[in-house]
Amino acid sequence: MKYLITTALAYTNGPLHLGHARSTYIPADIMTRYLKLKGEDVIHVGGTDNHGVPITLTAEKEGVTPEDIVEKYHNEIKHDLDSLNVVFDSFGRTHSDIHIKTAQEFYKKLRENGYIYEKEIEQFYCPKCDRFLADRYVEGTCPFCDGEARGDHCEVCGRHLEPTELIDPYCVHCNAKPEIRKTTHYFFKLSALNSDLEEYIKSSEEMPEHVKNLALRWIEELHDWDISRDIKWGVPIPENPNQVMYVWLEAPIGYISFTKQLGDVWKEYWLKNYENLRFSNPVGYENQRFSNPVGKENEEDVKIYHFIGKDITVHHSVFWPGMILANGDYNLPSSVISGGYLTLEGRKMSTSKKWVVWVKDFVENFESDYLRYFLMINAPLNRDSDFSWDEFQKRINTELIDIIGNFIHRTLVFTQRKFKEVPIADKESLKEEDKALLMKCEETLTNVDKNIRSYNFKDALMNIIHLAKEGNTYFQSMEPWTIKDETRLKEVLYTCCTVVKYILYLLYPFMPKKTLEILDLMGEEVDLELRGKKLKKPKVIFKKVEDEDIKKMKEKLMASKEPKTDGKNKGKNKTKKSNGEKMELIGIDYFDNLDLRVAQILEAEDIPKSKKLLKLIVDIGDEKRQVVAGIKGHYEPEELVGKKIVLVCNLKPAKLCGVESQGMVLAAGDDVVALLTPDKDVPVGSKIC
Template sequence: MSKIFISCALPYANGPCHLGHIRSTYLPADIYARYNRMVGNDVLLVCATDEHGTPIAVKADKENKKPIEISKRYHDMIVKDVESMNISLDNFTRTTDEKHYEIAKNFFKDLYDNGFIYREDIQQLYCPNCNKFLPDRYVEGLCPVCGSEARGDHCEKCGRALDPTELDEPHCITCGTTPVIKDTFQYAFKLSDFEDDLKDYIQNNENLPANVKNYASNWLNDGLNDWILTRDMDWGIPVPLEEAKGKVLYVWIEAFLGYISSASQWSEQSGKKWEEYWDDFVVHFIGKDIIYHHSIFWPGLLKAYGCKLPDMIYAGEFLSLEGEKMSTSKNWVIWIADFVKDYDPDLLRYYLTINAPLNKDSDFSWDDFQRRNNDELADVIGNFLHRTFTFTRKYFDSKIPEYANPSAEDEEFKKAIEELPAIAGEYISKFEFREGLLEIFKVAKKGNKYFNDQEPWKAVKEDMQKAANCLYLSNQLAKTLAYTLKPYLPTKADAIAKIMNIDDLSEWKDASVFLPSGYEINKAKPLFKKIDDEVIEAEKAKLQENLKESSEDENMSDLISIDDFDEVVIKIGQVLEAEKIEKSDKLLKLQVDIGEEKPRQIVAGLAKFYSPEELVDRKVCVVANLQPAKLFGTLSQGMILATGGSGALLSPDENGKVGERIQ
């Protein structure tokens, strides 16, 4: 018996699960875990929600909530999604748990104390308006390679990993201000020290699939740089060093440790040692977008820590929707919560597995989903099972008949049944899940043909033994299907077992053990139903409607309500003084009377359009309730309204009085 540590990539707690999450990570991990439990291996399957990082902090800022409120909301949704798909996790926790904080801090401190992490002086983007350094996701701009809109860490268009300082036309996503570059420091991991070790790990690990090896090798070919492990943020796990106040661990050091903290929590509850599973065989199931994190960064950290590296990293390729890339922002997506409202989750488990191998991109199509459900599950597997059970009840009083004087066709079919568990099991053990399911389907299809060829409805009148042999073998296949489908379709497998009076499907070896003659089964009911055309047309229409609504919402996103406008206080002001700001060719420092006791000091980007003398005594429109900010080290207490292109001032009528609010 082997001990196997299996992890699913941590879902990021800024949204619920959609089909792509299930297909690439959770479903294959569950199939592998369920099969290995059935063959007698001791399995530990863990996961957690990844709850730190800038996207959650950004979402919290926009919703005026605390980040923990955002992560808790989506953690609860994700838990429901995973449970609804019957993913058999042994433990599912959170990276905001105290246990995780403790493990992450200790891990960082150990690497630091042993000289693998060092302080590095760097330059980083800083927002003068928000008065803070900007972590990567707080910056957006244009990709310096392809010119597309990009985040501070990544360009989705060309796939290039970026540093925020590389962006063209960067801006702070909170306030829109153009950031400046300032000196600061972070903590870096000596990833470059492990380049040779990682090359050996990638090139000589026979367990790694081709897509992981190729992706990681391409990354390694460019050489490895040391890797910044900290960020300037409030939201995250504090760096456990006195001099590092205000800095947190980057999610791509502490999120990996979610596997360990989840396993550690399980150990406390179960009394078993998770380390025994890790030391035997480790499998990470991930999506292909995080291959280099898991095949390079994570093994590098583990190597420095002195820990065994993962034996297997299985990366599922992308899933598109109706031929187009899934997009949560455009609502071009199918959420798990929506799917399971109307369909049995096993139908989705079947489709996502049978549709394409995990190492190839795949597409979800409602038409193809209907076809596979109707033609394969209902017409082949479902039809075979229903005919077997109803004929056994009708002609043999619900008891498996005697098998005697078999024909060559009987023996050939019998052999296929006996061999199925070993063949399907071999595929699953080698992570070839689609091939295993195809083998099961192939034998079920062979069962349908055998049933048709034997014509038991005729044989009961002309050759009862022929009919008996047909129903004897058909029931044996039905039993074998219950066992072999269990890793793939757990609820449907249990339903087959219930009809066959089987209480337990936990032992894979029992799949090839035939039931004795005289064994009684229960009354059957159809296990798979066809999906009507009208239902599928409605699903496709719903997708298009979602896309349309998203587009309309996007077009309306720049509109504000009258209440929003009322919050902006615009007053008539008069410029009393104006002067240039040293080292800036755009900015002027103005003293503006807006009817208050003291004039307001306002920094305005008008130097290219007006001389200081031209502005003195001019009446202007001033946003008076803007949060004060420093621009080029100069305090600004408002905003002068002017056009962006020509710098034309929005001037009030000559009858307007200084200090009067514009309504």
């Protein structure tokens, strides 16, 4: 079996923070190291995503070229990954000859197979700059909260926006008011692949259930995909060099182009068996089917795992497989492992508001292996997690140091004092209690293997912790300091050293630096064989996280935080919120302008084009309304039906993702969102005053 593991391409507009490390890079490195440890044929491919509007905007603001921005952050990102001991077999960049050529060849095959067509659309155009404006080149006022907004979303209320919804839009480059003009874009027939994508998802046995469920919901209503942009920075459309490919078309192709950097071996991982899987109708797409079950062509030979963040799950489980199916030449991913979001001290991370911990800052103050351990033990990968400095200190000191570190250290100290080397005992002469602990080692080996291969990294670490606990219990109950019989003492310490070896073997993928340091003290390698080598004088490998260190990091975080602003009405009467941020004061008459009522949700469904929005039909007493709410991911549509909520009824109707919203649902929270509901069963339509 061959394994190809990829990590989401880091975007070169800034360095990495802890959220990137937790969702993507550390889990992928753990899986890669573990499979290599088991003797599997595995390669890890990654790199950076270098194209798109944010990079051109950054370059223009800084007065440099896009290449300068890419070079700077590509190197910073690679340095961050190196500091976390994340190792790649190939690490590339999308702004490279090999990628541009591969992406254009991929595009041509899509066109050849009948999946690309041209369509006239309306778009903002700046007459002063003499160019069409991509979403982020347009800013203005949000029609919902009057906050500062850009062409794709509001920075204040977080709503998804279409550029044409903005009030008083302006070009970010020259401040001129843009006008709407027609232009021709290229579209990918994603809607043609509905049934094939459904078959692929349902037949992907290794795909996590939460990824499957999200993908299947999107597949229910697929739309064709605008894949060209009117900018110069990117991979040129082969037949129209004045436009470039949308980054979400060309960036995933980087998984292929970066593998190509390894030479012809790339074909063994990516090229499928042409004879076993063919389009039955290469050009037509209405009733397109395949001769073999989708995704099954190479399951005995190659497994492709994509490790990504939660926010790009649909791109990797729907859009990217759709591209592969339409192209026809490549293997489909076996699994998309989607890591949950990481909050910071209970709040959403924000680089713009400086509520963030950068990888660079962490590794300058703490061991990178501590981060690898904590981010994996703190919550299952498929759930959101929070990084708290207090919790970090607690788990490192009480679990890693007091349990694992304590057992390893006391075993090696006592053994080195008594024998100077790791004792080797006759397994047949061991006592039942010795054999029971060694049997626990084998059981742990099996459980860790099962958990890692199913991406349950937290459970795998818990298995290791439990083995260390068993080791501590055994060591304490054996009381080796009281044993006078040298043969029996060797048996006990042999048993303890064997447990240490198992712990280090299983812990290595999670904490490669620290485990190698301990193995060096033992003269051992990363395997399960105990060689009986001379022991170096033990030293403390796992050092305690001190209160002063945590205090320093908390102070640094709070000092860097910027206060929130609403983008408008600056300088008016303000007081402080409980967290120290500014709050604008209003008069009681303000509430006379609001029509707040108790409503009941009658229907709820996804809006496929949106990552955050659900469409609701609500009863407000004297009429039914359609409302769009940004609560996708926090509630499943079916659990909302029948729920009573609070609705702003006199909000001006607006379209979100093309769906009209006739009101606003009130909710609380940022990372954990909860709908506001009455605590008593009041009638639908009741006014709130």
